[in-house]
Amino acid sequence: MASLYSDLCDKKEKLALVGLGYVGMPIAVAFAKKLDVIGYDLNSRKIELYKQGIDPTNEVGSEGIKETTVLFTADEVDLDQAKFFIVAVPTPVNPDHTPDLSPVEGASEIVGRHLSPGSIVVYESTVYPGVTEDICIPILERESGLKCGVDFKVGYSPERINPGDKEHRLETITKIVSGMDAGSLEEIANVYELVIDAGVHRAESIKVAEAAKVIENSQRDINIAFMNELSIIFHKMGVDTKSVLEAAGTKWNFLKFTPGLVGGHCIGVDPYYLTHKAEQLGYHSQVILSGRRINDDMGKYVAENLVKRLIANSVPVKEAKVGIFGFTFKEDCPDVRNTKVIDIINELREYGIEPMVYDPVADEREMDQFYGLSSSSPEEMVDLDAVLVAVGHEDFVTIPHEKWAERYSQRPEAPVFFDVKGIYSKDEFEGAGFDYWRL
Incomplete structure (x- = not known):
C-alpha cells in the first residue's frame, strides 16, 4: 500500500x-490544522x-469553529472525497444494559458505501474486544464490495477525550493506536502523531486497544x-x-476518588460492554457488576435521604418544593446523556x-428531547423546602450560604441543603443553621 500518510500531508x-x-468534533478541528478534513454527521x-x-x-469553542477549515456536512456523498476515515460515534447501552451497537454499525454502513481501494478506517468508539474485526x-x-486487508485496512484508536476538561485535551493525552497489520499500524500512528503532542502508544493488536479502553473506565467505575x-x-x-477521605488521603499511595453520581456516556456505560462479552464467553462478572449496581442506585439513595430530612424537619413530603441545581452528567459540560x-x-x-430543575450549562433541547424536562429560571427557584446541588458547576461553587438561604420558604425549621458533590464547607453551612448533607 502506498503511503496514505504522505498523501494526506501533501x-x-x-x-x-x-x-x-x-x-469527534475536537478531533476534526485538530486534524484540520494539518490536513484537509471532512466532518460528517x-x-x-x-x-x-x-x-x-x-x-x-463547548469543547473547542465557537471561535475555534469559526476559524477551522473543516468541511462540515450532513451529505454522505461528500465522503467520496476521503481516503482516511475516523469513526467517532457513541456506543450506548440498551435499557437492559446490553450494548447498543447500532450507531457504530450504521456508521460502518455509511463509510463502507464510500470506501475506495487504499482507504484506512479507524474506529474510536468504545467497544468490547472483537467488535472492530468481527x-x-x-x-x-x-x-463497499472490497476486501479488507487487500483493498483497505482497518485500525482502532480509542477516544480518551474528557468532556469539559480544559487541562486534559486531545493533544495532551497519550493516544493508543492499533492496526490490523504492521503497515496499517505505522500509517495510523503517523497520522495521529500529527496532532497528539503527548505521543502515541502502539498496541500489539486491535483487540488489545479495544480492551485497554474498556477497562480504563471500568477501573474508575469500580473505585467510585x-x-x-x-x-x-x-x-x-x-x-x-469527605473528612475520612481527606484524612486517608494524606497517605502517599491512597487513591483519591470521591463518592458521587456516575453518569455520562463512558464510565456508566463502558463496563457493561466488557461484562456483556464476558457473559458471551461463559463468565459472569462479580466485581464489575457489583460496582455498577452500587453506582446505578446512588440517585435513589440520595432521594431517599432527602425525603428523610424533609420528614425530620416537619416538612410535608407530598408536593414539597424541592429545587435541584444542576442536571448535566458532569460539571461545566452541557452533555445530559445518561x-x-x-x-x-x-x-x-x-x-x-x-422538583424544579435549574442548570445554566445544560443543553435545554436535549433535556426536553431525552427527559421531557425544561430548565427553570433562577428567579423561579424560590420559596423552596429543600435545595439539592447535584452538579458542581463553576457558577454554583462561588455562591455563598447567605444567597442560598434566600431561596427558602420562611419555615421555622432548618433549611434542608443537599450538597451531593461536597463542594461547600460543611462547617460553614451547619454554622449558619442549615440541615446540611453530602455524600
Whole structure:
C-alpha cells in the first residue's frame, strides 16, 4: 500500500471524521490544522450550527469553529472525497444494559458505501474486544464490495477525550493506536502523531486497544463504587465521608476518588460492554457488576435521604418544593446523556414531589428531547423546602450560604441543603443553621 500518510500531508487525499459530537468534533478541528478534513454527521441541525460558527459542545469553542477549515456536512456523498476515515460515534447501552451497537454499525454502513481501494478506517468508539474485526469489518466489506486487508485496512484508536476538561485535551493525552497489520499500524500512528503532542502508544493488536479502553473506565467505575459504598456505611455511623477521605488521603499511595453520581456516556456505560462479552464467553462478572449496581442506585439513595430530612424537619413530603441545581452528567459540560440526576428526580416523583430543575450549562433541547424536562429560571427557584446541588458547576461553587438561604420558604425549621458533590464547607453551612448533607 502506498503511503496514505504522505498523501494526506501533501493534501492529495482527505481525512473524514464520521460523528461530530463531544469526541469527534475536537478531533476534526485538530486534524484540520494539518490536513484537509471532512466532518460528517447525520444530525443536520448540528452541522448547521457548526457552519454558523457555533459550538454546542463547548469543547473547542465557537471561535475555534469559526476559524477551522473543516468541511462540515450532513451529505454522505461528500465522503467520496476521503481516503482516511475516523469513526467517532457513541456506543450506548440498551435499557437492559446490553450494548447498543447500532450507531457504530450504521456508521460502518455509511463509510463502507464510500470506501475506495487504499482507504484506512479507524474506529474510536468504545467497544468490547472483537467488535472492530468481527462486526465492523464485515459491514465495510459488504457495503463497499472490497476486501479488507487487500483493498483497505482497518485500525482502532480509542477516544480518551474528557468532556469539559480544559487541562486534559486531545493533544495532551497519550493516544493508543492499533492496526490490523504492521503497515496499517505505522500509517495510523503517523497520522495521529500529527496532532497528539503527548505521543502515541502502539498496541500489539486491535483487540488489545479495544480492551485497554474498556477497562480504563471500568477501573474508575469500580473505585467510585467503593467510595459510594463507604459513604453509605459512614452515613449509618454518623461519620462524614469527605473528612475520612481527606484524612486517608494524606497517605502517599491512597487513591483519591470521591463518592458521587456516575453518569455520562463512558464510565456508566463502558463496563457493561466488557461484562456483556464476558457473559458471551461463559463468565459472569462479580466485581464489575457489583460496582455498577452500587453506582446505578446512588440517585435513589440520595432521594431517599432527602425525603428523610424533609420528614425530620416537619416538612410535608407530598408536593414539597424541592429545587435541584444542576442536571448535566458532569460539571461545566452541557452533555445530559445518561445523567444520573434524572434518577433523583424519578425517585422523588415516587413520593409525590415534582422538583424544579435549574442548570445554566445544560443543553435545554436535549433535556426536553431525552427527559421531557425544561430548565427553570433562577428567579423561579424560590420559596423552596429543600435545595439539592447535584452538579458542581463553576457558577454554583462561588455562591455563598447567605444567597442560598434566600431561596427558602420562611419555615421555622432548618433549611434542608443537599450538597451531593461536597463542594461547600460543611462547617460553614451547619454554622449558619442549615440541615446540611453530602455524600
